[in-house]
Amino acid sequence: MSKQTREKPRVAIVGGGxxxxxxxxxxKHADAEVAIIDRDNHHLFQPLxxxxxxxxxxxxxxxxxxxxxxxRQANCEVIMASVTSVDLESQTILLEDEPYSYDYLxxxxxxxxxxxxxxxxxxHAPGMKTIDEAINVRARFLLAFEQAELEQDxxxxxxxxxxxxxxxxxxxxxxxxxxxxxxxxxxxxxxxxDTTTSRIILLDYADRILLAFDPKLxxxxxxxxxSLGVTVMLRARVTQVDDKGLTAETPDGExxxxxNNVIWAAGVKATPIGGTLGVELDRAGRVMVGDDLTVPGxxxxxxxxDLAHRVDPKxxxxxxxxxxxxxxxxxxxxxxxxxxxxxxSLGVPTPARGVFVYNDxxxxxxxGRNRAIAQIRKLRFxxxxxxxxxxxxxxxxxxxxxxxxxxxxxxxxxxxxxxxxVRLITGRNRLPRPVKPPPDPRISPGRPRLPLAPPP
Amino acid sequence: MSKQTREKPRVAIVGGGxxxxxxxxxxKHADAEVAIIDRDNHHLFQPLxxxxxxxxxxxxxxxxxxxxxxxRQANCEVIMASVTSVDLESQTILLEDEPYSYDYLxxxxxxxxxxxxxxxxxxHAPGMKTIDEAINVRARFLLAFEQAELEQDxxxxxxxxxxxxxxxxxxxxxxxxxxxxxxxxxxxxxxxxDTTTSRIILLDYADRILLAFDPKLxxxxxxxxxSLGVTVMLRARVTQVDDKGLTAETPDGExxxxxNNVIWAAGVKATPIGGTLGVELDRAGRVMVGDDLTVPGxxxxxxxxDLAHRVDPKxxxxxxxxxxxxxxxxxxxxxxxxxxxxxxSLGVPTPARGVFVYNDxxxxxxxGRNRAIAQIRKLRFxxxxxxxxxxxxxxxxxxxxxxxxxxxxxxxxxxxxxxxxVRLITGRNRLPRPVKPPPDPRISPGRPRLPLAPPP
Numbered sequence: 059m060s061k062q063t064r065e066k067p068r069v070a071i072v073g074g075g076x077x078x079x080x081x082x083x084x085x086k087h088a089d090a091e092v093a094i095i096d097r098d099n100h101h102l103f104q105p106l107x108x109x110x111x112x113x114x115x116x117x118x119x120x121x122x123x124x125x126x127x128x129x130r131q132a133n134c135e136v137i138m139a140s141v142t143s144v145d146l147e148s149q150t151i152l153l154e155d156e157p158y159s160y161d162y163l164x165x166x167x168x169x170x171x172x173x174x175x176x177x178x179x180x181x182h183a184p185g186m187k188t189i190d191e192a193i194n195v196r197a198r199f200l201l202a203f204e205q206a207e208l209e210q211d212x213x214x215x216x217x218x219x220x221x222x223x224x225x226x227x228x229x230x231x232x233x234x235x236x237x238x239x240x241x242x243x244x245x246x247x248x249x250x251x252d253t254t255t256s257r258i259i260l261l262d263y264a265d266r267i268l269l270a271f272d273p274k275l276x277x278x279x280x281x282x283x284x285s286l287g288v289t290v291m292l293r294a295r296v297t298q299v300d301d302k303g304l305t306a307e308t309p310d311g312e313x314x315x316x317x318n319n320v321i322w323a324a325g326v327k328a329t330p331i332g333g334t335l336g337v338e339l340d341r342a343g344r345v346m347v348g349d350d351l352t353v354p355g356x357x358x359x360x361x362x363x364d365l366a367h368r369v370d371p372k373x374x375x376x377x378x379x380x381x382x383x384x385x386x387x388x389x390x391x392x393x394x395x396x397x398x399x400x401x402x403s404l405g406v407p408t409p410a411r412g413v414f415v416y417n418d419x420x421x422x423x424x425x426g427r428n429r430a431i432a433q434i435r436k437l438r439f440x441x442x443x444x445x446x447x448x449x450x451x452x453x454x455x456x457x458x459x460x461x462x463x464x465x466x467x468x469x470x471x472x473x474x475x476x477x478x479x480v481r482l483i484t485g486r487n488r489l490p491r492p493v494k495p496p497p498d499p500r501i502s503p504g505r506p507r508l509p510l511a512p513p514p
Numbered sequence: 515m516s517k518q519t520r521e522k523p524r525v526a527i528v529g530g531g532x533x534x535x536x537x538x539x540x541x542k543h544a545d546a547e548v549a550i551i552d553r554d555n556h557h558l559f560q561p562l563x564x565x566x567x568x569x570x571x572x573x574x575x576x577x578x579x580x581x582x583x584x585x586r587q588a589n590c591e592v593i594m595a596s597v598t599s600v601d602l603e604s605q606t607i608l609l610e611d612e613p614y615s616y617d618y619l620x621x622x623x624x625x626x627x628x629x630x631x632x633x634x635x636x637x638h639a640p641g642m643k644t645i646d647e648a649i650n651v652r653a654r655f656l657l658a659f660e661q662a663e664l665e666q667d668x669x670x671x672x673x674x675x676x677x678x679x680x681x682x683x684x685x686x687x688x689x690x691x692x693x694x695x696x697x698x699x700x701x702x703x704x705x706x707x708d709t710t711t712s713r714i715i716l717l718d719y720a721d722r723i724l725l726a727f728d729p730k731l732x733x734x735x736x737x738x739x740x741s742l743g744v745t746v747m748l749r750a751r752v753t754q755v756d757d758k759g760l761t762a763e764t765p766d767g768e769x770x771x772x773x774n775n776v777i778w779a780a781g782v783k784a785t786p787i788g789g790t791l792g793v794e795l796d797r798a799g800r801v802m803v804g805d806d807l808t809v810p811g812x813x814x815x816x817x818x819x820d821l822a823h824r825v826d827p828k829x830x831x832x833x834x835x836x837x838x839x840x841x842x843x844x845x846x847x848x849x850x851x852x853x854x855x856x857x858x859s860l861g862v863p864t865p866a867r868g869v870f871v872y873n874d875x876x877x878x879x880x881x882g883r884n885r886a887i888a889q890i891r892k893l894r895f896x897x898x899x900x901x902x903x904x905x906x907x908x909x910x911x912x913x914x915x916x917x918x919x920x921x922x923x924x925x926x927x928x929x930x931x932x933x934x935x936v937r938l939i940t941g942r943n944r945l946p947r948p949v950k951p952p953p954d955p956r957i958s959p960g961r962p963r964l965p966l967a968p969p970p
Contacts, residue, residue: 099656099939116572118936125703126937135705138660138939189940200555204594247581249591460927460935464920471916479916480574481582483555483594484645485941 066091067402069395070151070160072141072331074101074124076381077166077363077388082134084392088399090161092134095153099123099138102189103456105381106465108229110192112236113200113478117189119465122457141167143334146356162358162395165345166388169326169364169379172342179299183320186229195321196480197487199237202319203244204483206251213316219256220317222304224296225324226260226267228423231279233321234260235425238286243476258287259315261294261306262324268431270378270421275431278440282429296324326379328365335359340367350411351391357411360395362387370416377416381455390414422448427473522547523858525851526607526616528597528787530557530580532837533622533819533844538590540848544855546617548590551609555579555594558645559912561837562921564685566648568692569656569934573645575921578913597623599790602812618814618851621801622844625782625820625835628798635755639776642685651777652936653943655693658775659700660939662707669772675712676773678760680752681780682718683725684879687735689777690716691881694742699932714743715771717750717762718780724887726834726877731887734896738885752780782835784821791815796823806867807847813867816851818843826872833872837911846870878904883929 067090071078074096085092100121109115128134139153144165150157171185186192199221206218221237223230241253260267260283266276267283267290280290291308298305303317328343337353338346344367345353351366353359363384368377377383394411401408420434422444430444449469453462468479523546527534530552541548556577565571584590595609600621606613627641642648655677662674677693679686697709716723716739722732723739723746736746747764754761759773784799793809794802800823801809807822809815819840824833833839850867857864876890878900886900905925909918924935 099660099937116574116936117938117940118572121938123703123937125700126933129703136703137664139664189938193940204555208593208595244581247579247585247592460931460933463927464923464935467920467923471919475916477582477916479920480572481555481579482573482577482645484573484649 067161067399068093068159069162069164070095070158071164071166072096072151073166073168073363073365074098074127074136075104075166075168075363075384077168077384077391078164079124079127080385080388081164081166081360081362081392081395082128082131084389085133085396086131088133088396089403090133090395090399092131093137094124094128094134095137095139095141095151095158096124097138097140098188099125100189101127101457104187105228106452106456107186107189107192108232108236110189110480111186111195111199112233112240113196113481114236114472115465115468116480117193119461119468120456121189122461127457141331144331144359146335146337146353146359149358160358163360164388164391164395165331165359165361165365166363166384167329167331167365168384169342170329171322172325172327173322174325176299179322182301183224183299183304183322185322186233187326193485194487197483197485198319199240200481200483201487203248203251203253205318206253207248208250215251216257217303217316218318219251219253220259220303220315221256221319221321222259222261222315222317223321223323224261224299224304225322226262226264226290226292227270227323227325228268230260230262230321230323231267231283232424233323234258234288235283235286235429238283238288239426239476240478241287243478244481254287257289257317259289259291259317261291261296263293263295265292267292268423271423271431272433272438275433275438275440279423279425279431282425282431282440286426286429326364332361332365342367349413350394351387351414352411360391362391368414368416371413372415373418378418378421380421382419383416386416387414422451424448427476523617523855524549524615525618525620526551526614527620527622528552528607529622529624529819529821530554530592531560531622531624531819531840533624533840533847534620535580535583536841536844537620537622537816537818537848537851538584538587540845541589541852542587544589544852545859546589546851546855548587549593550580550584550590551593551595551597551607551614552580553594553596554644555581556645557583557913559917560643561684562908562912563642563645563648564688564692566645566936567642567651567655568689568696569652569937570692570928571921571924572936573649575917575924576912577645578917583913597787600787600815602791602793602809602815605814616814618816620816620818620844620847620851621787621821622817622819622840623785623787623821624840625798626785627778628781628783629778630781632755635778638757639680639755639760639778641778642689643782649941650943653939653941654775655696656937656939657943659704659707659709661774662709663704664706671707672713673759673772674774675707675709676715676759676771677712677775677777678715678717678771678773679777679779680717680755680760681778682716682720682723682746682748683779683781686716686718686777686779687723687739688880689779690714690744691739691742691885694739694744695882695932696934697743699934700937710743713745713773715745715747715773717747717752717760719749719751721748723748724879727879727887728889728894731889731894731896735879735881735887738881738887738896742882742885782820788817788821798823805869806850807843807870808867816847818847824870824872827869828871829874834874834877836877838875839872842872843870878907880904883932 069092071094103120106120125136142152150159209215241256294306294308332345345361364379422432424430430448431440432444525548527550559576562576581592598608606615665671697712724732750762750764788801801817820835878888880886886904887896888900
C-alpha cells in the first residue's frame with residue numbers, strides 16, 4: 059500500500075462470493091481503499107458446484123481467482139485470510155489474529171452446511187458447499203461403482219449402489235437427477251454390475267420437493283425425477299446417519315436405508331462470523347439487518363447474502379438464499395457506501411440510505427437433460443425450454459469468457475454423447491478395506507497351467 | 515464374470531499407464547480374460563502433469579477413466595486395487611491381500627519420485643508423479659504469491675518468492691519455464707509485490723540441462739530458460755532440504771537458497787512391486803528383463819515401461835523412461851501374448867518371441883511460449899517450430915477427442931492472452947500461520963472516524 063492511499067477511507071469486504079464481489083464492483087470508482095478478504099483464493103460459482111460433484115465439470119471451470127476478477131479495479135486489493143471476529147466498537151476485524159480496521163464493513167461470508175445439531179453425521183453424509191467437498195463427493199460416488207464391481211456379497215453390493223440424498227431443495231434435486239444420468243452413462247464401463255440397478259433416493263421432511271417453487275412445478279419436477287429412476291420420499295425425517303446408511307421416520311413408520319453414499323443437502327446455516335457481532339441472529343445464525351442491510355446501531359456495517367436475514371417489505375418473506383439475492387444485496391451495500399464517500403469528499407449532505415427491495419427475477423432448477431423447471435414472474439414452465447433457459451442463464455452469469463466457453467463445450471459434448479468428462483477419484487478417497495477381488499476358483503496348487511512358450 | 519469365461523486364459527496387467535494400456539489394446543482380439551489392475555481409476559497423461567502443477571490445465575483434461583478407455587474391449591475388465599506382491603511360483607498376485615491368479619502377467623506399474631535415500635526431504639520438496647501431487651504443488655506455488663503479498667519482512671518475502679527446482683530433466687525444465695511465465699502473467703493481480711522479481715532457480719548435478727538431448731540443444735534450452743528469467747545452476751549437488759529452503763554444494767562452494775518452494779524433479783525409481791519378484795534389479799529398482807521383456811526363467815511374466823531395465827541392443831543404452839518406451843514395450847508384450855494364445859487355441863506351434871527393439875522416434879521438451887527443443891532422428895531444432903510440434907504431438911497422443919478439444923482450447927487461450935485458467939488453491943494447503951496482514955497504523959482508540967450516515 060503506498061503512503062498516499064493510507065489515509066483514504068477503508069472499506070473491508072469479507073467474502074468473495076456473489077455478495078462481496080458485487081459490493082466491490084459497485085465501489086469501482088470510489089475514492090477509497092477497498093479490500094476483499096477471503097480464506098480462499100477463488101470465487102466459486104456455487105450454483106454449478108453439484109456439477110463438479112457429479113463429474114460433469116472441473117473445479118477450474120466454475121472457480122476464478124478473486125484477484126483476477128478485480129485486477130483492473132485499482133482501488134481494490136485482495137487479502138487471503140480467515141476473518142475470525144468483528145469488533146463493532148473499535149471498528150476492527152481480526153484476520154487470523156491480527157487486527158485490521160475499517161471505516162465501512164461489508165460482511166458477505168455466506169452459509170455452510172447445517173446438520174441441525176447432528177454434527178457427527180457430517181463424516182458419513184458430506185455436504186456440498188466448497189470445491190474440496192464437491193471433489194470428495196465425486197470420489198465417493200465413483201468409488202461406489204468400483205466397490206460394487208468387486209463386491210461378492212449381494213447386500214454389500216446393493217448398499218454400494220444405493221445413493222441417499224437428504225434434502226430436496228435445488229442442490230438435492232439437481233444432484234439426484236445428475237446421478238440418475240451417470241448410472242446410465244457408465245453402464246457399459248462395468249462387467250459385473252448393471253449400474254442402472256442403482257437406487258437413488260431423495261428424501262425430504264416437507265410434503266413436496268423444491269418448496270421455493272409453485273406446487274405445480276414441484277409436482278412436475280418430481281415426475282421428471284421419477285422418470286429418470288429417482289425414488290422421492292416425502293415427509294421423511296432423518297433420525298440417524300451412520301457409516302452404513304440412514305434411518306428415517308416416515309408416515310409409514312421408521313425405515314432403514316442401507317447406503318454407502320449419503321449426501322447431505324438438507325439445509326444451510328450462516329457462517330459463524332455473525333455470532334461474534336453480539337447482535338440479534340435468527341435461528342439459522344443469520345444477522346437480523348435493518349432496511350438498509352446494516353446492523354442496528356452500526357450504519358457502517360452491512361451484512362449481505364446468506365449471512366443476512368432481511369424480510370422483504372413487499373412479500374413479508376425473507377430474501378431467499380440464492381445468488382441473485384446476494385448479488386442485489388452486495389450491490390446495494392457497495393452503492394450506498396460509494397454514494398456516501400462521494401458526498402463526504404464533496405462536502406455535501408449525506409444522501410438518505412433508502413430501503414433495500416429484493417427484485418425476484420425468478421427461479422430455475424434443472425433435473426437432467428431436457429428436464430428443468432422455471433418460474434419467472436407469473437410464468438411457469440417445465441421441460442425442454444426451461445432446460446435451455448437454465449443452461450443459457452448459468453453460462454451468462456459465469457465469470458470470464460474463457461469459463462463460459464469451456465463450460466459450453468463440456469455441456470454440448472455431454473448433451474450429445476451423454477458422457478461426463480471428469481470421472482476422477484483423487485485425494486485420500488480409497489475403497490474401504492478389505493475389498494474382495496473376484497473369487498478365483500482356479501487357485502489350487504495342482505491346477506495344470508497353460509502351455510507356455512519355452513524360455514527364449 | 516460369467517461361467518463360460520472362467521476357463522479362458524487370464525492375462526493380468528498391473529498398471530493402467532502407457533505400457534499397461536498398450537498391452538491391453540494389443541490383446542483386443544485375444545480369446546482371453548484380460549484384467550487391468552490399477553490403484554487409481556484413471557490413466558494419467560503424465561507428460562502434461564506439470565501443466566496441472568502450473569495452473570494451465572485441469573486434472574480432468576489429462577486423466578481419463580481406465581474403464582472408459584477399454585469400455586468397448588469386451589475381453590477386458592478393470593479392477594481398482596493395489597497389487598502388493600507377485601508370487602512367480604504359484605502364478606498369483608495379491609490384490610490388497612486377496613490372491614489373484616494369472617496365466618500371463620504384464621507388470622507396468624511405472625516409477626515414483628526418487629529422493630536417493632533422503633526420504634525426509636519429501637515433506638519439503640514434493641515431487642510430481644500423481645494428480646494429487648501436482649494439485650499440491652499448484653497450491654504451493656499460488657500460496658507463495660499470496661504470502662509474499664501479505665509479508666512485511668523483506669527476507670521472508672524474498673523466500674516466499676523464491677522457487678528452487680531440483681533436477682533439470684524435462685519435468686524440471688518445463689516447470690521452471692512455466693513458472694517464469696506465471697510470474698509475468700499474474701503481475702497485475704497483486705498490489706504490494708512485483709511478482710516478476712521472483713527468483714526461479716533450476717539446479718542439477720550434471721554439467722548441462724536435459725542430458726537426454728544433444729549438447730547443442732541443451733545449451734539452446736538453457737538460453738531459452740535464461741531469457742525467461744530462470745537461473746540455471748549446474749554441477750550443484752543438493753545436500754540438505756528443509757522447511758526453509760535447500761543447501762547445495764557447487765564448484766564455488768556451499769550455497770544456501772532460502773526458498774519456501776522447493777520442487778523435486780531430480781529422478782525416479784521403480785515402484786516397489788519389482789522387489790517382490792525376487793529377481794535381479796538395477797540400482798533404481800527396475801527389473802532386469804530379457805530380450806523379450808520377460809523375467810528370466812518366467813516367460814509368462816513381462817515387465818514393461820519404467821519398471822523395466824532393458825538395454826537396447828542397437829545403442830547399448832537402456833530404453834529411456836519415456837512414454838514412447840512404455841508404449842512400445844507394452845505393445846510388444848501384448849502382441850506376443852496374443853500370438854501365443856492364438857497359436858495355442860489353433861494347436862499350432864508357439865511362434866518365436868523375437869527381440870524387443872526400441873524405435874526412438876525422438877524427444878522434445880518445451881520451455882515456454884514459442885520456446886522448445888526437439889531432436890528427431892538426425893534432426894535438431896529449437897524455437898517456434900519445435901514449440902508447435904510439441905503442442906501438436908501432445909494433443910495427438912492425448913486420449914479422447916473431448917480432451918484434445920478442451921486442451922487445445924485452453925492452450926490457444928493461453929497463447930493469445932497469457933493467462934492460466936486453473937489458478938485454484940484447494941485441499942489442505944493453507945498459508946503458514948501466523949500470516950501478518952498489512953500493518954495498520956490507523957488502529958488507535960482515539961482516532962477520529964469518518965462522518966457516517968445516521969442510523970436509519
